[in-house]
Amino acid sequence: MPGPGLAGPDAAPYNLHGPVRTPDLLPTVRALGRAAAAVALLPAVLRRSSSGRRADPTRELESVSRVADELARTADVEGVARTLLDELAELFDLGFAALTIVSDDGREATGYLARSGGEDVDWWREMHLDLEREPSGIASVVFEATAMTVYDTASSGVVSRRLAEAVGARSAAFVPLLVEERVTAVISVATLDEPRVFSNDDLAVMQTLASEAAVAFERLRAGVALEEALKRNEEQLAQQAALLRAAHVLSSELDLPVVLQRLADQLAQLLDADAADCYLLDAERGLFRCVAVHGFDRSLLDFEFPLGQGLAGAAVREGRPLIESAYRELPEPVPHPAYDGFTDVITAPMFWSDEVRGVIGVGRREGRRFVERDAEILGAFAGLASLALRNAEMFTQSARQARVQRGFYRIASVLGQSLSRAATLEAIAQAAAEALGGTSAAVLVPSSGRLEAVGTYELPADLAHLLDERAWDSRSPLFRATVEGRIVVSRAIAEDERMLPDLRAASAANGYLSLISVPVDAPRDAGRGLVLIFFAEQRSFDDDDLDLARHLADATRGALERSELFEAERGARALAQQLTRTGRLLTSELDPAAVLDEVVQQAPALVNAEAGAFRLLEGDELVVTAAGGEGAEAVLGSRSPASGWLSGDVLQSGAPVALAQAGDDERLRGLDPMLQAGHSAFLGVPVGGAEGVTLGVLAVYASVPREWREEEIEALLAVAASTSAALSNAELYQRVALERERSVAILANIAEGIVAVDRDGKVVLWNSAAELITGVSASVALGRAPVDVLQRSLESADEAARGERLVPIPRGREEVWLSVTEAVMRDPLGAVAGRIFAFRDISGDRLVEQVKSDFVSTVSHELRTPLTSIYGFAETLLRQDVMFGEEERQTFLRYIASESQRLTSIVDTLLNVARLDTGDLQVHLAETDVRDVVGQVLDTVTAAEANGHRFVVHLPEEPLAATADPEKLRQVCSILVENALRYSPDGGTVTVGAVRRQDTVEVSVADEGIGIPQSDQEQIFRKFYRGSDAELRAGAGGTGLGLFIARGLVTAMGGRIWVSSQEGEGSRFAFELPAAIADSVETER
């Protein structure tokens, strides 16, 4: 008895009839076929999934095949479901996966199994959904019959709130299990922690697994029936096993010829036939073609015979397997010698969707008869074969779809990224080649009226060169088709008259047989480009391919637009950066010629041009004063009329002139040597000078024709602006530098010390005269305040008094008197911006003045003192009112006499000085005993003069003869002794000595007085000089002439005088005179 409900109406396409038909078996076989079909689909799905973003296609492959395997083997629905859900969860890293069964009427759903964290979710089994009343993802999927995803369940209006919350779902996906286009169950999956996006790839894989599961469930239901049938018919056991085996074998293979070959092999074995064959129908031509044989020579393959002929024709007509036990007597046998000798044959038609697709047959030669059962099995096999056939077709289709889809994804992913133009074009080329299964591809875009190959994928060099070099003009049909927006396909390039010969040759040389050319609209109405894809095999293009190609064109346009935006943005950024760099470079350049040289180097780099030239307006001509890049050498110095084209136009219009192909114009070439040198594209902008005058023209050139983009023109204008600013700067600087050099030269050469300070009072100028006068080098003084380096401020304390001022500054140990004038520089607001000091060293003048003045007052004092006494005592003696005694009168007269003598001696001294000054000093050298002279001098020292001093005298016993003028010698000794007394006001010992040296006699006078500072020891022998603070410390009188006279006298006598002194401890003056020869003679005697 037939099992209830298993043989549904869908058994009809097989249309099997016959007395021994076992109704139960058919659905089973059908189920097996579907399982096989599902399994057969897997690799396609796998390939599709591997194009997705998931990291490990191998793992997916394993996973899916494991599921498939599991599904193929198991008889446990729940086990199948569990495996499926667990695999899904693991594969997609999901926290939750569930299977829900939909009722036959599609109005409600019941939870079947749910898995979460490797555990069953028990409550799911009690879950009921009213699909018509309660909104849910499951309901949506049931009604739409397609998969759907929800990114955020919390905000979605589609999902069931209660279920989402019970599960804790963040993102979810719902996939239907379709059986005969009816949703029998729904797989729900969800993430629990993180939201995630389910890609189309993900859904595709899930869908595949779902189909797998759907088939498996069907098969399970069928499998139960099959087992029952087997139990009922033990005899059929072996055959059933073989059938199953055959099904298994068939299901493991996708390649149609192989599938059919296996079918034939299995068939022959199963039915114990001598041979088996399989023919497919070529519907268009109405012929069967042999595709698989068993037990025949392989030459039978591809043999064809008409649809209605032979047993096959009859079987097709009757729509069922036919047994023929008298094959040789068949009226219209299949006309092939291979069939000679067969006695018993069964032939079964293969149907697909009520259409005959082919026939299979088995035959025996030795008269063993086939029974009706054999025919049934063959019929079953025919069903199996048509399924396998369909599988294989579906596979091919799926594979293509997968490829198309991958192409779409690839293009989409290119579209999705902001890539540079070059990267985008290469990605497009690759996507195009991959999407259409091409070997290589090229993208060509319009540029200045031609097509330029800008992106290639695996394109051989010679083809790339060809595409690059070739003028894609109207001669080329490809170009015309592109312009007209037509897709061009060429199945056989080599024989295609529409292709130009060089392209045909190059294609053939690279083994390319087919190509497709897809027009692409360039962004911004810039014309059309094309995508060219080459195929190594002879390729026919179906609607899918054309669809894909059109899609490719759209995508390419999108990607180009996007990359253009990206490029524009990047270009703008790069331009801005480059401009900044250029501006910085220019503003730091202070030589106008260098500025222009820099500009003609920088400007072309800025706008991707190859050369640049600057033309200066000179009278009514433009002269190239700077040029960079190719042809620059020749163009330098060349002249063109200011009213001419190109640069002249720029000059006249004061606006940029941009030409993509200026080089093509003979007249323009004649005017511009850069164009003559081979450049083509021209972009010129005016360079302004001071007061709105146009200074010249800056132009850049490119050797190939090119359009100048708006931002490039802007950039060049900006460079021109920088240039004119930099030129003004540089010229200004040059002028300033010249001025400055002049000033420096002047300052360096004037005798006055010039010091300038800035507003902070720091030295910024310190000329060489200032160095000389102050003894401070400029390197020390610069950047410091004058008061820090001079110990004295140069600035006037009184703002009002700006006249000449005397400022003493120390220079080493001496004091230098500066006569300083000062000028104050003020900024426009009136604040002090700096000061300039000019000064002379008047120390010399001042010293002379001072010394003279001192001398005058000293001499005056020296003269007036004795005069006072002389005059006073004379007046006194003349008094009438007082009678003086004789003794008093004597005293008065004595004073008059001694003071008169004193006056004489002072006058003598002055005369001596005068003689020394004029060189008139007369010395009368004679052998003189130094002891005598020293003695006389000491005798004249009065008690009063020696007040508080002790004299120590060292003189030899024997005469000490020197060659000297005795009077002059006495004067010298006298001066030294007087000085010793005068400069030791606190008393102490005065040591006077004379001693014989080698050839000289040395006389010395030492005191314990105030001493002489080291700095003064050289000066004291100078005229009028007195110890700088001698007056202060000693109040000492004196003319300041003593040591000057002493040195003059000693020198005149052929000797020398010196001093050694320690400040505060005393001085020792000594002089030496030549020893008298007589003395030596005397000694000898």
Next chain:
Amino acid sequence: MSADMDGYTRPVPDRGEVRVLVIDDEAPIRLLCRVNLEAENIDVLEAADGTAGLDLAREEQPDVVLLDVMMPGLDGWRVAEELLEDDRTRGIPIIFLTARAEFRDRARGLDIGGVDYVTKPFNPLELAPLVRELLARIDRGERDELRGEKLAELRTLIESE
């Protein structure tokens, strides 16, 4: 009594004994001063240097100091400054004896606080009247006027040069 009428120098009010301190390093000058002042009944004290002069002035409280400027050791300027700084000697009028020709030296003496100056060489006979006239005007409270006159005189001299 009317001195104006007989043409004689007007007799100064009798101050009793007038004493003058002479500070000068030159012995002949000191003698010159002494002889001529004593001849007109003015007592004279002598010091040969600044230090001795200061001591003497403090001890003896002379009525007038004749002070030489150029002296070894403590010079006349310093002596004058110390006399004027000391409460005991501040009131004593100082007449500088100077051999310095420059006006600035004379002015300096007045600046320091001297009331008059005598330039060497001088007529010793004029010393006594000078001292008496000075004292008389100071007694009349004309000390400052005196200095003012001397400064004005000096200024005229400087300007005329």
